[in-house]
Amino acid sequence: MLRLDDLALFVSTADHGSLSAAARKLDVSPAVASAALKRLEQQLEVRLFARSTRSLRLTPEGEQFLVHARNALTSLEEGQRQLAGGREDIAGVLQLSVPSDFGRNVLVPWLDDFQREHPRLAIRLHLSDRVADLFRQSVDIAIRYGEPEDSSLVALPLVPGNRRVLCAAPAYLERHGRPRQPEELSDHNCLLYQLGGRVHDRWTFSEGRREQVVAVTGNRVCDDADVVRRWALSGLGIIYKSWLDVAEDVRAGRLELVLPQYLGQATPLNLICAHRAQLSKPVRLLREFVQTRCATLLVGAPWS
Structure with a gap:
């Protein structure tokens, strides 16, 4: 049976592109990390990474397995949250990717208010107009204009009527x-x-x-x-x-x-995630918060 700590080490290595960085992140020694990765590859009977003295990259089999490993870990985390029920704490780190203009000039001041309401929640903000790879990058959700090109992603409307x-x-x-x-x-x-x-x-x-x-x-x-x-x-x-x-x-x-x-041109604003298991309570609250604030901006829009 696959070990959860081995899966976590594999996902972290893929995210950081470095086994030593993943080891530091998970607070284990490089030797333990190397053994975990070797054990996982032996159980799966595939090479997950192509290694050289200077680089580490996922093999095609590693790319394929990464999606399942990430989903498995996320599903377990969601199960823990559901067991907590309504007592789920609004805490931890929420990583989101947003467009540069909307993020810098509109969302950043709103996030100040959101964190004042939830002071135990830390936010890691990625400002970029490039579409984040939600399967590979360390990002929980993305806020983006338009529908995602990848139909496997989950897109929840924030402002469907924007233009x-x-x-x-x-x-x-x-x-x-x-x-x-x-x-x-x-x-x-x-x-x-x-x-x-x-x-x-x-x-x-x-x-x-x-x-x-x-x-x-x-x-x-x-x-x-x-x-x-x-x-x-x-x-x-x-x-x-x-x-x-x-x-x-x-x-x-x-x-x-x-x-x-x-x-x-119609330009809907959506909240995007890799799968619905990522719709934690902090994400749901943030979505409601952004929807409410955006509704105030729509007042006076030329088509309204």
Whole structure:
């Protein structure tokens, strides 16, 4: 029978990419860690890692088994939580990955309030626009715009009705005027976002039943959505952003809506996890908390 401590050592080694780092994390000696990994491989009759003097990487068999090992450990943890029932403590470490702009400018202040309500809960925040690998990285949940490409992931809606909007700083609009229809964006400097090597330079709009896609250009492109928003605040061009990212800027007058009569692309915000066993009480409470706060941002949205 497989030992739980061997499975934990295997998962930790895969997460850290290092047997010695996993040993330190689990507070065991390198010799004990090496023996545990060897014992597990012997029981499974496969090599889980390809080793060299300088590197350690999962074999194809290791990649396949990692998903099952992680699920087994998570399932046992969930069983312990269920035994605790309503007495489940809101404590421990919650690791979440969030987009750079929404995370830095919207969520971070909210997390301050959330932790004041639950002072024994520690939060490890990963700010990145890259999609986190929830099976490989040390991340419990992710908050992301759009549906996950991997259909095996669990996506729970936070703000299903969110959309993108066009906006620019008052100074830019004073200098360059306002476009009256989407086609006129070709006469403006559009600040562009890049993800995974792809520049998002085709912006979608709808008016009634009519939908159109407009190709746009600009002199600035960045793979950090927060930087693109900061360029707009500096009056350097027009952006096409999630309403949740710019709602407070619009309310404060730092940005103004452009072509508000046109609906921008639907951009739902979801909470994503690898499997439902990860929906612990802290995760469920955080989801409810974020949903409530986001609802206040939707007040005054151009399509409402």
